[in-house]
Amino acid sequence: GFLAVRRAVADMLSREHGTDLTEEHVLMSCGAAGGLNVVLKVLLDPGDEVVVFAPYFPEYFAYVDNHGGRMCVVETDERFQPAPERLAAALTPATKAVLLNSPNNPTGAVYSQATVAALGRVLADAERRVGHPIFLLSDEPYRHIVYDDTPVPSPFAAHGNTIVVSSFSKDLGVPGERIGYIALSPQAADLDILFTACATAT
Numbered sequence: 001g002f003l004a005v006r007r008a009v010a011d012m013l014s015r016e017h018g019t020d021l022t023e024e025h026v027l028m029s030c031g032a033a034g035g036l037n038v039v040l041k042v043l044l045d046p047g048d049e050v051v052v053f054a055p056y057f058p059e060y061f062a063y064v065d066n067h068g069g070r071m072c073v074v075e076t077d078e079r080f081q082p083a084p085e086r087l088a089a090a091l092t093p094a095t096k097a098v099l100l101n102s103p104n105n106p107t108g109a110v111y112s113q114a115t116v117a118a119l120g121r122v123l124a125d126a127e128r129r130v131g132h133p134i135f136l137l138s139d140e141p142y143r144h145i146v147y148d149d150t151p152v153p154s155p156f157a158a159h160g161n162t163i164v165v166s167s168f169s170k171d172l173g174v175p176g177e178r179i180g181y182i183a184l185s186p187q188a189a190d191l192d193i194l195f196t197a198c199a200t201a202t
Contacts, residue, residue: 001028
């Protein structure tokens with residue numbers, strides 16, 4: 001993407017997430033769907049697993065399958081919040097990413113700060129156990145569409161190995177323009193390699 005655009009997105013995300021992102025952490029993508037496919041192409045080898053919380057956006061299955069992955073579905077609780085203990089039970093040495101979608105499509109649920117923080121702790125524990133990064137891949141096209149001042153917590157604060165993917169199709173009403181982005185946490189493992197791989201896959 002154009003450098004000025006990446007800088008503008010990085011500035012926006014730094015304000016919203018309370019983190020320090022620069023253009024070196026942001027790549028533009030062909031919408032959020034394109035961004036998710038780029039990231040999954042980078043992260044997955046055939047047979048690798050991606051955990052998804054149900055109910056989920058049905059196209060996630062195709063995105064994971066596109067790159068030889070296997071989708072593992074974990075049910076949410078009665079308030080549609082992910083249960084950390086269920087996530088812990090689902091993680092295996094083959095898990096490469098956990099796909100988060102908050103505000104959620106289709107439920108509209110916003111995952112709480114406590115829930116997101118707990119998921120981050122589960123992933124950090126699992127990373128120590130399996131010996132490789134497990135990325136929190138946060139799909140956020142509805143971040144700006146919330147009501148009653150409901151806070152949307154930042155996944156960057158919960159887990160170092162976080163990648164945020166989003167687009168402006170929903171909040172600005174420009175789906176046909178396909179303006180999306182991939183934002184990498186400054187704390188992500190092998191950050192330079194991850195950025196280069198995403199740029200190459202794009």
